[in-house]
Amino acid sequence: MGGLVSMYAGIAYPNVFGKVGAFSSSYWFSNQSYEQISDTGVDDASYFYMIAGALEGGKQVEDMNKMSSLIKTNGGDDKHVQVVAHSDGKHNEWYWAREFPKAYKWMFEKKTSLTNDGATPKWKIYYDGVYLQFISDEDLNGSMVEVLDLNGKRLSLSQIMENKAALHISNLKEGLYAIRMYSTQTNNIILAFLK
Helix, strand or coil: CHHHHHHHHHHHCCCCCCEEEEECCCHHHCCHHHHHHHHHCCCCCCEEEEEEECCCCCCHHHHHHHHHHHHHHCCCCHHHEEEEEECCCCCCHHHHHHHHHHHHHHHHCCCCCCCCCCCCCCEEEEECCCEEEEEECCCCCCCEEEEECCCCCEEEEEECECCEEEEECCCCCCCEEEEEEECCCCCCEEEEEEC
16 A cells, blocks of 8 residues: 555645655555545646556556546646556565666656755756766855765765866765755755765
8 A cells, every 4th residue: 555655645745745656556445546636636846656567466557547647637747757567567575676766766866856945946966977066056156065975974075166066976886875065154955866
């Protein structure tokens, strides 16, 4: 029922759960899962990554496609919905474990987070294969940007000059890292980064 609960939370609380990984969701369990979408609509800033396997039984793939269509016709952005069906997919942990890295990468790669007040930030962060590039439309000169591991250890540090900074990260292993921007003039901004 994890996929079903994830979908419910993403629709009911998009400001908290703006990115939803719905794996093998049991939409057949209750028509209320479909009704929730029609009744409340979908936040157009939310992202949905949905997978189902042909070997799960029932109409799992068909139900997933129906839910995807409902999301798109009730406010969801077509580019924010990824639907993947696998011919070998079964309703079990090996399938979900195999697909999780792809889902996580799709949900967080190249997607700019919102600031605490809900406004779109005026800066971009992207990885060019060697450097994590930081570019700002705001005057953030003198601010610092750093990459941290999940234990808080600093791995790279750069100062923003001419509203740009580059952090060398090609030596880092694939994984999840934190990016922190800070200065005496701005609040700390912390984002997750998946390499």
